[in-house]
Amino acid sequence: MGLDLAPDSLLIQLGDNIKGRFSYCMAPFSVGTDPLKLRFGDDIPSDTGVQTTPYTTVSNVNYYVLNLLDISVNSIPLRFPAGTFQGGTTLGFIIDSGVPFTLIDEHTNKVNAYTALTEALQKHYDSFGLQRRVLPGNDQVCYEDNLDFDQHPSITYHFEGANYTVDSRFVITIFGVSESYFCVNVLKGNGVSILGANDQQNMRIIYDNNINSIQFVPEECEHDTA
Numbered sequence: 001m002g003l004d005l006a007p008d009s010l011l012i013q014l015g016d017n018i019k020g021r022f023s024y025c026m027a028p029f030s031v032g033t034d035p036l037k038l039r040f041g042d043d044i045p046s047d048t049g050v051q052t053t054p055y056t057t058v059s060n061v062n063y064y065v066l067n068l069l070d071i072s073v074n075s076i077p078l079r080f081p082a083g084t085f086q087g088g089t090t091l092g093f094i095i096d097s098g099v100p101f102t103l104i105d106e107h108t109n110k111v112n113a114y115t116a117l118t119e120a121l122q123k124h125y126d127s128f129g130l131q132r133r134v135l136p137g138n139d140q141v142c143y144e145d146n147l148d149f150d151q152h153p154s155i156t157y158h159f160e161g162a163n164y165t166v167d168s169r170f171v172i173t174i175f176g177v178s179e180s181y182f183c184v185n186v187l188k189g190n191g192v193s194i195l196g197a198n199d200q201q202n203m204r205i206i207y208d209n210n211i212n213s214i215q216f217v218p219e220e221c222e223h224d225t226a
Contacts, residue, residue, distance in 0.1 A: 003207070006062040011209070014040070020209040024097065025221035028170070028201050037224050044206055050217045051162035058091065064207065064214060067160040068093040068193065071104075071113075073120040074153040081110045091192040093157075095205075095214060099196040102166075103189030114139075114188050117155075121184050124153050133181040139188050145180040155186075157195065164216060166199045173198075 002009035003022060011022060018040035026036060039045075055064040068085045071078050085093050088109035106114040121141045122132070128151060133142040152168040172182045185198045204224075206215040 004062040023206040025204045025224045027222040047217045052215045053159035053162040054213045063094040065092045070158040072156040093193040095195045101185045102196040102199045103194040105189040105193040140183040142183040
């Protein structure tokens with residue numbers, strides 16, 4: 001459809017008709033395949049508790065680039081050095097509903113952000129004595145599935161002026177039947193970090209070009225039908 005910042009995108013073409021704003025709220029993928037309701041302008045709900053973080057633009061790139069400061073696993077910050085997701089060879093951190101899983105760049109400035117995050121996740125799961133599952137050609141954090149295990153961590157992305165927390169139920173995907181295992185929904189990024197669609201479930205996300213910002217607030221998105 002084209003809702004980025006390109007001059008020929010639907011968002012830019014609609015212009016003042018939508019007052020520079022659009023929003024969506026992705027219902028959990030597990031509840032079915034009802035169409036996503038895309039809202040514009042005054043049709044966007046005015047929820048309380050909305051957080052706001054500015055986006056910037058990068059030359060020759062039409063994505064919404066966010067200023068990511070740090071990441072926490074179960075409220076424990078990884079304490080990335082200032083500028084980790086800016087400069088160097090990394091494009092930065094963008095939000096994209098067209099990418100299924102979140103990507104964390106391994107070529108971030110000063111430190112390998114993907115390795116730092118996966119090591120924190122492994123430390124969490126290893127503390128429960130779970131058995132790691134190694135998948136050929138796959139660097140995801142995966143473990144043999146203990147059907148009684150429910151201590152999955154939350155992941156919080158600390159943006160400029162806002163904290164975006166991915167609920168623990170959306171952090172992993174369970175695979176297999178007779179040999180079940182689960183993997184954390186974070187993949188290795190090559191030159192860019194992306195907040196993907198899986199981590200946008202049950203979150204009202206508002207793109208507001210009037211203030212050059214992304215806004216978000218938790219919501220039970222399956223009820224977004226009015």
